Amino acid sequence: MPDLRETTAELISRFNYAEGWRRQYDERAIENYKLYTGYRESLPPELKGRSNLHIPKTYELVDSLRARYLRALFSATPVIEYIPNPLLYFQEGLSPADYIQLLLRAEDSAKYSTYLVDQQLRNTDVYRKFYDWITSFLVFPAGILAVGWKYEQKIIRRWGNRYDPVFGLLVKAVVEQPAVTYDDNDLQYVDYFDFWPDPRGTNLDNCRFVFHREWCTEQELREKLEVLARAGSGEIYEPEDWDALVAAGSHLQGGASERMAEVGLAAETGQGHWRDIRRGYLIELLHYWEDERHAIIANRTETVFDGLNPYWHGKKPFVETSFDPKPGEFYGFSAVELIEHLQHELNTNRNQRIDNVSFVLNRMWKVRRSADVDESELISRPHGVVYVDSPDDIENVETPDVTASSYREEEIVKQDMDNVLGAPAVVRGVDPERRQTATEIVTKGGAADMKFQTRVMLYESVIERLAILLDMNNQQFVDRPRIFRIEDEWKIVTPEELRGHHLYRPASHSLDVTANREIRRQQVLELMKVVQGNPNIDQWELLKLVLDAYGIRGTEKLLMPKEQVQQAMPGTVPGGAPAQAGLPQQMLATIMGQAAQGGAGGAL
Numbered sequence: 001m002p003d004l005r006e007t008t009a010e011l012i013s014r015f016n017y018a019e020g021w022r023r024q025y026d027e028r029a030i031e032n033y034k035l036y037t038g039y040r041e042s043l044p045p046e047l048k049g050r051s052n053l054h055i056p057k058t059y060e061l062v063d064s065l066r067a068r069y070l071r072a073l074f075s076a077t078p079v080i081e082y083i084p085n086p087l088l089y090f091q092e093g094l095s096p097a098d099y100i101q102l103l104l105r106a107e108d109s110a111k112y113s114t115y116l117v118d119q120q121l122r123n124t125d126v127y128r129k130f131y132d133w134i135t136s137f138l139v140f141p142a143g144i145l146a147v148g149w150k151y152e153q154k155i156i157r158r159w160g161n162r163y164d165p166v167f168g169l170l171v172k173a174v175v176e177q178p179a180v181t182y183d184d185n186d187l188q189y190v191d192y193f194d195f196w197p198d199p200r201g202t203n204l205d206n207c208r209f210v211f212h213r214e215w216c217t218e219q220e221l222r223e224k225l226e227v228l229a230r231a232g233s234g235e236i237y238e239p240e241d242w243d244a245l246v247a248a249g250s251h252l253q254g255g256a257s258e259r260m261a262e263v264g265l266a267a268e269t270g271q272g273h274w275r276d277i278r279r280g281y282l283i284e285l286l287h288y289w290e291d292e293r294h295a296i297i298a299n300r301t302e303t304v305f306d307g308l309n310p311y312w313h314g315k316k317p318f319v320e321t322s323f324d325p326k327p328g329e330f331y332g333f334s335a336v337e338l339i340e341h342l343q344h345e346l347n348t349n350r351n352q353r354i355d356n357v358s359f360v361l362n363r364m365w366k367v368r369r370s371a372d373v374d375e376s377e378l379i380s381r382p383h384g385v386v387y388v389d390s391p392d393d394i395e396n397v398e399t400p401d402v403t404a405s406s407y408r409e410e411e412i413v414k415q416d417m418d419n420v421l422g423a424p425a426v427v428r429g430v431d432p433e434r435r436q437t438a439t440e441i442v443t444k445g446g447a448a449d450m451k452f453q454t455r456v457m458l459y460e461s462v463i464e465r466l467a468i469l470l471d472m473n474n475q476q477f478v479d480r481p482r483i484f485r486i487e488d489e490w491k492i493v494t495p496e497e498l499r500g501h502h503l504y505r506p507a508s509h510s511l512d513v514t515a516n517r518e519i520r521r522q523q524v525l526e527l528m529k530v531v532q533g534n535p536n537i538d539q540w541e542l543l544k545l546v547l548d549a550y551g552i553r554g555t556e557k558l559l560m561p562k563e564q565v566q567q568a569m570p571g572t573v574p575g576g577a578p579a580q581a582g583l584p585q586q587m588l589a590t591i592m593g594q595a596a597q598g599g600a601g602g603a604l
Helices: 004-037 057-073 096-123 126-139 218-231 242-247 257-263 340-361 403-421 438-477 517-531 539-549 562-568 585-596
Strands: 080-084 143-164 169-190 195-197 210-216 234-236 283-289 293-298 302-308 318-321 364-367 394-397 482-485 490-493 502-506
Touching (some): 004 195, 004 257, 004 293, 004 302, 080 096, 126 169, 210 218, 438 502
Antiparallel strands (some): 143 169, 210 283, 283 293
């Protein structure tokens, strides 16, 4: 068995290797952060009076893209949907009837897993976590989420009855009893500056290792080690000197401080004043992950745990992506990086125009050295007069007004920024820089949607990994019946009913419903006119599609049960299957006609 000090030295050396490689990306991340926050360095004294503004175009684009992606990923409920994997249920010698029954139970298992994960995500504040995650990959080279299991037990104090042995009676008193306050999947946003991948890796799966940093108090670390000890997946190394260990982290800083100091915000120094540092000081934990290994280093001095990956899925418990991945590289382009130079050009153009106006309003003068001129008379003012003895004593310095052409230059820069990120004004809900025809608006909106949908497909592949990790954690750690809502009905589900072989199916819409809500409604209404009453179309699903297009929730409560609608439609067979295959020619002709005319863009 290797010496503990050798293990610590090896892991710290590996961490330094990853940190040294990532530092080149840190410089880029800080520059992007400055553009996102609008930070501008103060001008030197010799340039005092010059304009030094930051035009928040970068923030506008980031905010628009963030809203669109967040809305697209959460446009449907449940957020993550599971379906059974039929291939993994097939067994040799299994009769068709038994196989069908097995698949029916598998469908129930997938449905239970879907709604349990949906409830867990909402309990873990998924909207804020994804908001931070999307912001991260728009601004920084990557966005990372951690997927783990959290077990929390606290002492709950409440009024209750307690037996008094003196009087032999039950008396009202404050009763303390332990209670499990959290025992579910835990989704956490990981700051870019708190994550170090293997420099030779291109994704999480082929990275030999990754490091993840978190902070905790001594008590919290003890609780973590206690949970790991009960799990029995590795070796616990209790620190011999807790005072020395806690004090060793007094100079360490968090990831946010690495960028805050660069934008003029005071980063924390030290850890504040505590009479007992073991109660108040935070300990830096570096979690070292391989596919089959997990180790924890406290304050970069001692290894406190080293063992197997506690998760049965055998993966590093993270998901990550970049705004625009680079082939064969772990870090890709951020949205801010792609428009960095255009933002600088926009700032320069606007500041020069303001300076130009200032020079026009506050003109300069050429004065002969020997002239007897009062300098106070040279200050611009209405009806100002400068008295001189000779016509050559003073002369005005003419500054031409060039602002007219600069407005055109600014419009071109902004259009370039919109084009780079695929976010023209029409999809951001703002007025364009110039008048556009309806055809031009539809064409640009369609092109932007194509880029948008491609990226949503990319991010859905990341959600697929998230879905697998969440599902596998539930199958591993859920050990008691759970109560949660399934289609507006409370259901008690046992651990055995959750276990199964599941596939992930994206629950989000491929269409950007934020940018094309009106177009979507128009298309659905036109479709309804064509297919309404047609026996080849499921009329219940059609009406549900119309209600969804208007953003109405709880459509199941508004519609009659699907079975009643199917019984009333003679052209359908049990199960909602159409009596005849294929689409009617009238519907095909209408759709083809709209496509040929270049009508409302987008797909149904």
